[in-house]
Amino acid sequence: MxxxxxxxxxxxxxxxxxxxxxxxxxxxxxxxxxxxxxxxxxxxxxxxxxxxxxxxxxxxxxxxxxxxxxxxxxxxxxxxxxxxxxxxxxxxxxxxxxxxxxxxxxxxxxxxxxxxxxxxxxxxxxxxxxxxxxxxxxxxxxxxxxxxxxxxxxxxxxxxxxxxxxxxxxxxxxxxxxxxVFPARQNGRWEAMRAKSDSMVGGDSAASKAFFRDANSVLDASRTAHAPDMRTLESLRTFDYEQLAQARVRNAAVLARILDGEKSIRIVNKPTPGSVPSHLVVEVHDPQLMQESMAASGVFCPIHWPRPSMLEPEIPWQSNILSIPIDHRYTPEQMTDVGRALLSVTKS
CATH class of the missing domain: 3.40.640.10 (Type I PLP-dependent aspartate aminotransferase-like (Major domain))
Structure with a gap:
């Protein structure tokens, strides 16, 4: 990639x-x-x-x-x-x-x-x-x-x-x-996002990942409710949500066309009229291996989700799915590359 x-x-x-x-x-x-x-x-x-x-x-x-x-x-x-x-x-x-x-x-x-x-x-x-x-x-x-x-x-x-x-x-x-709700506080994620933007034009990518780790750990550990950063509240009123949605719908359709018909991959949430996919979710034989192989190609796919520790063992769990990013950051050409990489991994 x-x-x-x-x-x-x-x-x-x-x-x-x-x-x-x-x-x-x-x-x-x-x-x-x-x-x-x-x-x-x-x-x-x-x-x-x-x-x-x-x-x-x-x-x-x-x-x-x-x-x-x-x-x-x-x-x-x-x-x-x-x-x-x-x-x-x-x-x-x-x-x-x-x-x-x-x-x-x-x-x-x-x-x-x-x-x-x-x-x-x-x-x-x-x-x-x-x-x-x-x-x-x-x-x-x-x-x-x-x-x-x-x-x-x-x-x-x-x-x-x-x-x-x-x-x-x-x-x-x-x-x-x-x-x-308590007043807003600094949590570091906006600074991490800026560091990542900088890393994409020659900055330090390792530093931005460290910023995200630290900021995410602060947020994930907090049970006390705080108001969001004012930058968040301001940004939410400036996003073009129609364009953001159109990009996801387009990218999901491109990726689904490439994967459709591949016997080793089942699309769990096939695009439907009116829906705006968060990811394109696929069922594969070994999601951990697929995740590692895709990461080696520069494609980072979350697994939704690891089984919660308190879930009773008799409750069935679907453990063979992987979520493919399709958000506004990516072009149809990049989605085509992602689809080809997925097919390549399944055949290797």
Whole structure:
């Protein structure tokens, strides 16, 4: 590869900026609060719901550790919802579990990898609410995608899909949670992003990676909610979200065309009309080996996710997937190179 693909984002290119500031697409007039990370957002919600008397939590059986950790430390009754082979929630399982509890429950739902809520998903949310459930929708992978699920509370971590140093939102029936957010602080990620931008034109790439490691460790360790860096809040009103979405849709389509039909690779989230993929997710025989081989070519592909340590062993886990970066930083030509590299690894 002529340049690195994947890993932490650098500063955004000016051609993806608006000339006039505007509200981001997830702001719809509902009450909203911003914090540094999705983990902090979920911690605030966990505290709020526990204080209100909630004790039962329905959540996907395929999820990342940071979705679970804010609810640990208290005696929540975890009820894990089955997943379909394409890593969507089994709505039948969701309905069955909700019907079996006493009507006083919380359901954390998510449409992974940029999928949009369809009518069946929205109907399932309404059914949970009619049973007395409080529904939290994790929108992290679809902040650029249209559609709302009508959940009681929506949250998203923004640094996973957007070029910001930090940031997450809570939207909906969040009460006075904004009053529990501490002032912003320096966390170093904006400086790391600038260092990476500099490294791409001759700077020290090792230094920028060290900056990211240090900054990420500060953010990931924090349970106390802080407001995001002011640079984040300002940037969120200057991004051209339509262009950012179009780049992802285009890149996913290019990569999917190259991989489609390859027997050793199954595309988990094939592009569909209206969706804006966070990644192109593929099922492969040995994702760790594929990840290492692609990294040697300069393509850094995350694995979503390592199995959370507290997950019961009898709960099945899809451990053979790899997520390919397709974001706005890359051209169709680079996506073509990535696709060819993937095919080359599968044949080696």
């Amino acid at each position: 002529n340049s690195e693909i994947g890993s932490d984002m650098e500063l955004i290119a000016t051609n993806f900026l608006l000339k006039t500031a505007a509200s981001p697409p997830w702001e719809d007039g509902s009450k909203i609060a911003y914090v540094e990370t999705g983990r902090q957002a979920l911690q605030l919600i966990s505290d709020l719901l526990w204080d209100s008397g909630q004790r039962t939590l329905l959540l996907p059986s395929f999820l990342c550790e940071s979705m679970l950790s804010p609810f640990q430390g208290r005696d929540w009754d975890f009820q894990f919802v089955e997943m379909n082979p394409d890593l969507t929630l089994s709505l039948d399982s969701l309905r069955a579990i909700a019907a079996a509890v006493d009507g006083n429950f919380v359901a954390l739902v998510a449409l992974y990898f940029g999928r949009v809520p369809d009518s069946e998903f929205v109907q399932a949310i309404l059914e949970l609410q009619s049973l007395g459930g409080v529904v939290i929708d994790d929108e992290t992978h679809r902040v650029l995608s249209p559609g709302r699920s009508r959940a009681d509370i929506s949250i998203a971590s923004l640094r996973k899909t957007l070029p910001v140093g930090d940031g997450a939102y809570l939207r909906g029936k969040i009460g006075d949670l904004a009053s529990r």
